[in-house]
Amino acid sequence: MRYSEMFLPTGREVPSDAELISHQLMIRAGMIRKLTGGIYSYLPFGYRAIRKVEQIVREEMDRAGAQEVFLPMVQPAELWQESGRWVHYGKELLRFHDRHEREYCLGPTHEEVITDLVRHEIKTYRQLPRNLYQIQTKFRDEIRPRFGVMRCREFGMKDAYSFDADETGAEISYRKMFEAYKRIFTRCGLQFRPVDADSGSIGGSYSHEFMVMADSGEDAIAFCSICQYAANLEKAEVVKPAKTEVTASPYPVEEIHTPGVKTIEEVCAFLRVKPEEVVKTLVFAADGFPVAILIRGDQEVNEIKVKNYLGCDALELAPDDLILDATGSPRGFAGAIGIKARIIADNSLMGMTDCVMGANRMDYHLCHVSPGRDFPVSAYADLRIIREGDPCPRCGEEIHFARGIEVGHVFKLGTKYSKTMKAIYLDRNGREQTMVMGCYGIGIGRTVAAAIEQNHDAAGIVWPLPIAPYQVIITPVNVNEKSLSETAEDIYQTLAIKGVDVILDDRDERAGVKFKDADLIGIPYRITVGPKKLAEGKVEIKSRRSAEVETLPVAEVEAYIMTRIREGI
């Protein structure tokens, strides 16, 4: 492509509303423009990056035995009502109706549609397993879109769905996708890590997220530096404390006047105790019913673990009136003794004795409380957020934290959708069986943004070659000098015929301007055609990443570039 004819509006100014470097660079490099909140247009340069990623995704999905389909984005309410998600998906599901007042939604994901398709077409075990995928625009009415293309409402996603006859098959399908994902992100030049994850509203038995490591990432990851264990913070298991024989406090429970003392910090300051000696009692509303979660004062409750443990649909910190109902006191003085709620304790309570807790009475706390002796605990469970330095649940070494961008997510769905939507087949014995499903997503735009987040410098983007919108840019230093522009043109033709994605910067601009633009848009190789070197029949090839410059005879340029492209570097 000739630069002079390209629709590639680059900018020097940093847009004021872009926070992330990737977002700023995508705007400055003329890749995206915002249409409205959380909705972006991709310009040619940005769309080429998208297509490069999509192509890699297609190749690896096909290689793993999946087949591409294209499903509707507008979906009827009935399907979602059938799966139950019309009610449970919440406000992220954008709903609307047509002229006949029939209800529809814009697809945020396609489990319902694919399950509907498959249940009508697959009747026997002979037709299983199958894995179908698509690359589609999804719409999720995000509560707060941000970070440009990283978290927007309309976005491109590859989603695949596997259907197997049984658990064993589903496991194999899952592994295949897991391996395909590793190949995909490796080819995209990303440094990433698969982590154990919660499956959220998609549901299912377990899942892994593919995280691109980046300080700007929205997700926190707990990982072990020794073994391979890594998990989303919300999922990371906390090791049960070793069983120690605890003897109850020798003192009886004592009520102490603690006027206005509510938070753990205030309690500790007032009573001169450490947070480790205080039991924090949090009252939650689980589908409207009060549940008391007890945890050691220095720890934080992981609401997702609580939600999963209770198996409820909605979980939130209890509103004031529910707290008053359950404890008989305002917020800040809840305790386990006498509370009218189910009591569940985090494992951190094991081994605690002689502790401080709320008295369920305004302005009073209790001390010398011993769990078990003074109140019953219906269950102990892992309900807290892991902390840096905690032991790894696999090998016992120290856990560290890092941040990541979720670019892919694989779920083992089990029969969540196939059961409710009756995706059944006849087995070898002619008996009806429920298909076992998996689903597998990749955020395409997010992958591109993550790649930029991980590959840039002060001058701009540094594309990994496999996803670079263009691989080579040829820069004649002065287009008004015939020898320079003709040589540049020759090299351009040579590379273009070979199928290289190449830009000829034929603009009548000063060399400095062209160099700055080339750096900003991050083309992996820049071929500079200048008067001094050309006098010897040579040109310079500069690597954007290493900044190394090779001086080569014009005739050797093609071989040099082709080698690099073949090796993907």
Added chain:
RNA sequence: CGGGGCGUAGCGCAGCCCGGUAGCGCGCCUGCUUUGGGAGCAGGAUGCCGCAGGUUCAAAUCCUGCCGCCCCGACCA
């Protein structure tokens, strides 16, 4: 939805307190010079000052309402 901030030329911003000719830098157009890391000189174009009301002789500026955007939080694949 709660808290904070911002809407002025294509982009980045000043002007607003204290009402009276709408400005700066970059970009854009023309000409000349220049030509290996965002050139110099000269000339030029571009604004419902977010929208709608109100106060006033007079509103970018003061008041009210609305809309949009950004940040933090709640929430979320």
